Amino acid sequence: MRGAKSAKWVAGAAIIALAATACGGGDSDDTSNASKEKGKPAGYVSIDVGEPQKPLIPADTNESLGSYVIQSIFTQLLDFDADGNIVYTNAESVKSTDNKTWTVKLKAGWKFHDGTPVTSESYIKAWNWYANVKNAQQNAFWFEDIKGYADVHPEKGDPKATEMSGLKAVDDTTFTIELNKPVPYYEYKLGYTTFAPLPEVFYKDTKAFGQAPVGNGPYVFEKWDHKKLIQVKANPDYQGPNKAKNKGVLFKNYATVEAAYQDLLSGNLDMIRQVGPKDLPKYKADLGDRAIDEPYAAIQSLVPTFYSKTFKDIDPKVLQGLSMAIDRDTITKTVLNGTRKPATSFTPPGVAGNQDLGTDVFKFDPAKAKQLVTEGGGVPENKIWIQYNADGGHKEWVTAVCESIRNSTGVDCVPDAKPDFQTDLEARDNDQVKSMYRGGWVADYPLNVNFMRELYGTTAEANNGRFSDKEVDAAFKKGDNAATLDDSIKAYQDAEKLVLEKMPAIPLWEYKTNGGYSKAVDNVTVDFHGDYNITEVTVAK
Numbered sequence: 001m002r003g004a005k006s007a008k009w010v011a012g013a014a015i016i017a018l019a020a021t022a023c024g025g026g027d028s029d030d031t032s033n034a035s036k037e038k039g040k041p042a043g044y045v046s047i048d049v050g051e052p053q054k055p056l057i058p059a060d061t062n063e064s065l066g067s068y069v070i071q072s073i074f075t076q077l078l079d080f081d082a083d084g085n086i087v088y089t090n091a092e093s094v095k096s097t098d099n100k101t102w103t104v105k106l107k108a109g110w111k112f113h114d115g116t117p118v119t120s121e122s123y124i125k126a127w128n129w130y131a132n133v134k135n136a137q138q139n140a141f142w143f144e145d146i147k148g149y150a151d152v153h154p155e156k157g158d159p160k161a162t163e164m165s166g167l168k169a170v171d172d173t174t175f176t177i178e179l180n181k182p183v184p185y186y187e188y189k190l191g192y193t194t195f196a197p198l199p200e201v202f203y204k205d206t207k208a209f210g211q212a213p214v215g216n217g218p219y220v221f222e223k224w225d226h227k228k229l230i231q232v233k234a235n236p237d238y239q240g241p242n243k244a245k246n247k248g249v250l251f252k253n254y255a256t257v258e259a260a261y262q263d264l265l266s267g268n269l270d271m272i273r274q275v276g277p278k279d280l281p282k283y284k285a286d287l288g289d290r291a292i293d294e295p296y297a298a299i300q301s302l303v304p305t306f307y308s309k310t311f312k313d314i315d316p317k318v319l320q321g322l323s324m325a326i327d328r329d330t331i332t333k334t335v336l337n338g339t340r341k342p343a344t345s346f347t348p349p350g351v352a353g354n355q356d357l358g359t360d361v362f363k364f365d366p367a368k369a370k371q372l373v374t375e376g377g378g379v380p381e382n383k384i385w386i387q388y389n390a391d392g393g394h395k396e397w398v399t400a401v402c403e404s405i406r407n408s409t410g411v412d413c414v415p416d417a418k419p420d421f422q423t424d425l426e427a428r429d430n431d432q433v434k435s436m437y438r439g440g441w442v443a444d445y446p447l448n449v450n451f452m453r454e455l456y457g458t459t460a461e462a463n464n465g466r467f468s469d470k471e472v473d474a475a476f477k478k479g480d481n482a483a484t485l486d487d488s489i490k491a492y493q494d495a496e497k498l499v500l501e502k503m504p505a506i507p508l509w510e511y512k513t514n515g516g517y518s519k520a521v522d523n524v525t526v527d528f529h530g531d532y533n534i535t536e537v538t539v540a541k
Helices: 064-073 120-131 206-211 257-265 283-290 316-324 328-333 366-375 395-409 421-429 470-480 485-502
Strands: 044-048 078-080 086-088 091-095 101-106 167-171 174-178 219-225 229-234 248-252 291-304 383-389 412-418 436-442 506-517
Touching: 044 257, 064 219, 064 229, 064 248, 086 091, 101 120, 120 167, 120 174, 219 248, 283 291, 283 506, 316 366, 316 395, 316 506, 328 395, 328 506, 366 395, 383 395, 383 421, 395 412, 412 421, 421 436, 470 485
Parallel strands: 044 248, 383 412, 383 436
Antiparallel strands: 078 086, 091 101, 101 174, 167 174, 219 229, 229 248, 291 436, 291 506
């Protein structure tokens, strides 16, 4: 068990991007368990995690690098086990009789790292701050189900209130959440780190807090040496089920996945989350039983930007044609060394409601691809760009996708590399993508909803392609207002079939964690989000 993961943009070819430190030397054949890592305190473990895009505030983080750190420092109401089932962490219970008003009971005695108590107000005040339009939090959208959200986050102008009327404290350990309408899956959303509480010290200097956060999670923040590492230590007073079994963690930043892998082999890194394409053919031979090859709930896609000259007012037939121009089978078998499985859906296995859409749109058919592109009116200037982060091991497959599109349709396709994941994300956030970008999305809660509403809803923060369709929004709303959880999942399955007609993205393949660990650590496991269970990792004896 560990802190829940954020629904987030995935940075790497399989799970993450990295950013910048030097490699050390060493002998990969050394049979000792002792770590050679310089500057690492005794009992700590290390993992390759690059520079977060934003300050370390829960509601301003929706990418994998910052999320890894956020989830170590903060704990929200609940989490998910290896099978995606709900497990309560800071909450004693979350209950509702009508799916509209939810009662949360907190476990007593929890404290923030500064010793102050975690109370109902710690959640209510934080959620109101997160949702307030003036605070410009990336994930404010996640609170829109709550009654009074429109008052603190109007579409235009200043907020009418500073608090959402749907949040009320009953006592120090009990509060209620009243929604605008019943949402049968709402409890699942509370597993996202955006719903983490905040201590009072946050409001005294929010900018300083983002650089040195005070949380309530299994680890306590120690330091952030920008673009090099973030260091946290185990919280001895933590009362959650995911108490750290090591003394701390170094989140280390690398310029490339290849550099991180060499540090792993030489004993200067304990865990690598993703091996790059160049090392995939040999990493299992290098690492033996320390190699990890496990599927998880995430999907890779190409996301058109509907504000761009290329895709503004585009006929979905063109996008379906581009999809059919991609030889997923060959690319996953050769470039990605058999570590991916071609997508058959907009959702991955491992989430409730995942379905094989049974469509030819995801199958390679050059003749049909060219026909659809032509019937749809073609691509303006007959040219597209695929933006990606160069530090995440994507160059090889993006190049292969472009070649496949070019050879199948005659449409010129150009890889558009950004130096790192931060730069990539900033271009997405600021509507500066030329035509499409590499999208990788990992579940924060195990329902198909998370791969629909949070990506393709008009108001969704992660909808960086700026897709907007009234029919799709109405289909999502039908799922949100269904009578039961099962009905909601079914309604979102129906909505996914509509999404296929509209093509807000081109699914490519399902993700796997293809990483590994050094001889210096034991008990390295992966959760259903594809993240390492950091709190479970122990130093080898």
